[in-house]
Amino acid sequence: MPKKPPARSAKTSRARSPAKAANANVGPAAPVKRAARRPTPETEPPPAEAPIAAPAPAAADAAPLPDFNLLSRNLAQMIGEGGKLLAAYFRPLENGDFGQPGEDVARMAATLGRIAEYYLSDAQRALAAQAALSRQFLDLWASTLRRLQGEAAAPVAAPDPGDKRFDHPEWRDNPYFDFLKQAYVLTTRWAKDLVARADELDPETRQKAQFYLRQLTSALSPSNFVPTNPELLRTTLAESGENLVRGLKMMAEDIAAGRGNLRIRHADASKFTLGVNLAATPGKVVYRNDLMELIQYAPTTETAFKRPLLIVPPWINKFYVLDLNPEKSFIAWAVAQGLTVFVVSWVNPDKRHAKKGFEDYMREGVFAAIEAIEQATGERDVAAIGYCVGGTLLATALGAMAATGDKRISSATLLAAQIDFTDAGDLKVFVDAEQLKAIERKMEKSGGFLEGAHMANAFNMLRPDELIWSYFVNNYLKGKEPMPFDLLVWNADSARMPAANHHFYLRHCYLQNDLAKGRMKIGGRRIDLSKATIPVYELAARDDHIAPARSVFTGAKALGGAVRFVLSGSGHVAGVVNPPGAAKYQHWIGGPPEGDFDAWVAAAQEYPGSWWPDWIAWLAEQAPAKVPARKPGGGKLAPLADAPGEYVRVRV
Known part of the structure; x- marks a missing residue:
């Protein structure tokens, strides 16, 4: 094995188990290969979801029925929590401490508008872009029809292997949700390709368009909405809407913490204390x-x-x-x-x-x-x-x-x-x-x-x-x-x-x-x-x-x-x-x-x-x-x- 070059001095409910204790050895490790491979991606946080004391969703092969009395009570609670949410959102207006998200939206619209203008200004270019999307949707619809008739069909637009949004089995097994998933994936890829091929625009505009498009497509994913996410739909029915009551309560708290802007909580900070189990080196x-x-x-x-x-x-x-x-x-x-x-x-x-x-x-x-x-x-x-x-x-x-x-x-x-x-x-x-x-x-x-x-x-x-x-x-x-x-x-x-x-x-x-x-x-x-x-x-x-x-x-x-x-x-x-x-x-x-x-x-x-x-x-x-x-x-x-x-x- 090649020898490593010498150093030179010249010119959220339960945390995962921590890694093993740090190694104090200072000797160099042996090389493993000559060509650099794509490394493991950034450390991912633990899965955002965690077990709680709530009714479990029903099995995948049986649609759960809600408790309608409980559902009606939860709907009333949702209205109450929604009122608290709106109060938290508008409270900064009383103090003149409200942000201006409209400026960000305007910048995004202007940037993506330049991409649209690039294609609409050339009829042939616009027709080619529309035809490319239409062909993919025709292929997807044909594939979905075969699945609805009980036939096997290869996916037209499979998500990236590391995309965890669509891990639930029903995204794959249910033709309706599979169609939603693939329609989202192929539309997202088509839009990204449009930006990449707008090569007559300056690089700065294209970089901004790629960034804003990523924000937009991430927000519009079917995984983010209850009716279009099979896991959320089952959870909501199984819990008779209690999950949404808890969610609205947390959202109101997070908007209040952000003084009118949603400050999404990423971790349960109550389990950590500075000087005790964070920043605790003497x-x-x-x-x-x-x-x-x-x-x-x-x-x-x-x-x-x-x-x-x-x-x-x-x-x-x-x-x-x-x-x-x-x-x-x-x-x-x-x-x-x-x-x-x-x-x-x-x-x-x-x-x-x-x-x-x-x-x-x-x-x-x-x-x-x-x-x-x-x-x-x-x-x-x-x-x-x-x-x-x-x-x-x-x-x-x-x-x-x-x-x-x-x-x-x-x-x-x-x-x-x-x-x-x-x-x-x-x-x-x-x-x-x-x-x-x-x-x-x-x-x-x-x-x-x-x-x-x-x-x-x-x-x-x-x-x-x-x-x-x-x-x-x-x-x-x-x-x-x-x-x-x-x-x-x-x-x-x-x-x-x-x-x-x-x-x-x-x-x-x-x-x-x-x-x-x-x-x-x-x-x-x-x-x-x-x-x-x-x-x-x-x-x-x-x-x-x-x-x-x-x-x-x-x-x-x-x-x-x-x-x-x-x-x-x-x-x-x-x-x-x-x-x-x-x-x-x-x-x-x-x-x-x-x-x-x-x-x-x-x-x-x-x-x-x-x-x-x-x-x-x-x-x-x-x-x-x-x-x-x-x-x-x-x-x-x-x-x-x-x-x-x-x-x-x-x-x-």
């Missing part, structure tokens, strides 16, 4: 300012690497995605490898922070943390990790430090972090000059910050089938509480963003791509990443919808030092939070980020399991010296609070 807050708390974690080894580690997480979410539980905690695992770990915990901003900009986050976040680490450990030389937008901030800091000759960061790790936003994926749909002005108006109206729900909704729309409609069906139509799941509890624990920072980030990164093009200025100095020559470990995730792997690969080329580029299986979270003990997603190593991304992937070597051991070997090779392990409070900084601190507890 440590102390050793420094605090207006923007962040700095946490130093307690050692679990007798000696530690001399060079401390600083982790800069995204401020869009909270840091404890890296400390979900002992089995999945990257922080706890890093401590177990002998690292002195410091983590920035960002403040959940409010009106007081409205003018805190990107540069403030760099100076009061990254630079203030480095200064505090020196006081806590006596070490001026640190290694740093930046995750997601925290990685974008860290890369900017590296450029700013290179411009002034500041050498306090000796190596950097960028996890699913973008530098070049040319291929930034579907999130670019939300960023153009018009929408940026709308966001600025919204932040001004709120008092100088963007509510966390805004970005949470945007992330959910990247995967609408899994993160919106599966929970809509489970919660509001089946009337079932979602399962307790730590990752989704974290995902729902969103954070606000100060107006000044968010404006700078969207305009200078997503809209103008100034960081990659060398046009960004911090403190009056132009940021030139080619002058940042420290070694960098760059991780991209193959199925990342937020920081696409191609975008991360392109951005890595802007750095001036040696880059060890690694591609992880799965997506933005599971590709990063992939402990060795779980033996889940693979990773690929193929040399520095040079040339074409697809060519790099084709030539890369695949290795089983987590990238974590490869990373610690890379880090240890650069600075192998060790010292006695350091305890929080052992230096010049006295502990202020127990981990995970106070800032992380502020919810929106």
Whole structure:
């Protein structure tokens, strides 16, 4: 078997059983094959549905009959719950705190209208599109007629193998529901093909059209409606409508929680407590300012690497995605490898922070943390990790430090972090000059910050089938509480963003791509990443919808030092939070980020399991010296609070 290249230092009711304990071994794994395969997709949350104390649906071969007395009572309750729902929806109007969903609908209609105009402006093109759909429907109708006559018939338009919306046997066995399913699938594919073939339109319009079409087709799936979903229909009859009563009650609660907007609950958060079974790795807050708390974690080894580690997480979410539980905690695992770990915990901003900009986050976040680490450990030389937008901030800091000759960061790790936003994926749909002005108006109206729900909704729309409609069906139509799941509890624990920072980030990164093009200025100095020559470990995730792997690969080329580029299986979270003990997603190593991304992937070597051991070997090779392990409070900084601190507890 080929030998792995060495690390270089130069240029919702019951949770599933957790993964096995994280592996502390740091040795590299053996490669399994030369060509990179399509990896396992992003870690899927546990099934949204969960067993509850409610009547079970009748067997598939017998239509259940409702209890008509109970049904009549439930209908009356539905009217009552519907009134509560409407009250929750309209209550924000009394305070002038109502959103403007009409703007989003108008943008979607305008974009899809351009696709329609493209075809209707050419009679031959329109006729060909209509004929293609008609032929498929004729084939489907003929197939359905054969099935109704008792004959076997191959499906005309089968759903994708991983599509769980149509798993119930009656979608396959009942000709009526099978027809609905296939009609939906072939119409959806036909519409997607129309957008893909509208090649005379600009790429930006087609990307937006593909995104909006995905939202529309996901919403119109027959699986989302009681009369057209056999499982929902049977459940409703078997429970005499009690499922819908429970669902309306939850919907009213979720609309109230979203202040007039539906905030779909994804997990039962009542089973989790910060510092107990979430973000529970022992440590102390050793420094605090207006923007962040700095946490130093307690050692679990007798000696530690001399060079401390600083982790800069995204401020869009909270840091404890890296400390979900002992089995999945990257922080706890890093401590177990002998690292002195410091983590920035960002403040959940409010009106007081409205003018805190990107540069403030760099100076009061990254630079203030480095200064505090020196006081806590006596070490001026640190290694740093930046995750997601925290990685974008860290890369900017590296450029700013290179411009002034500041050498306090000796190596950097960028996890699913973008530098070049040319291929930034579907999130670019939300960023153009018009929408940026709308966001600025919204932040001004709120008092100088963007509510966390805004970005949470945007992330959910990247995967609408899994993160919106599966929970809509489970919660509001089946009337079932979602399962307790730590990752989704974290995902729902969103954070606000100060107006000044968010404006700078969207305009200078997503809209103008100034960081990659060398046009960004911090403190009056132009940021030139080619002058940042420290070694960098760059991780991209193959199925990342937020920081696409191609975008991360392109951005890595802007750095001036040696880059060890690694591609992880799965997506933005599971590709990063992939402990060795779980033996889940693979990773690929193929040399520095040079040339074409697809060519790099084709030539890369695949290795089983987590990238974590490869990373610690890379880090240890650069600075192998060790010292006695350091305890929080052992230096010049006295502990202020127990981990995970106070800032992380502020919810929106």
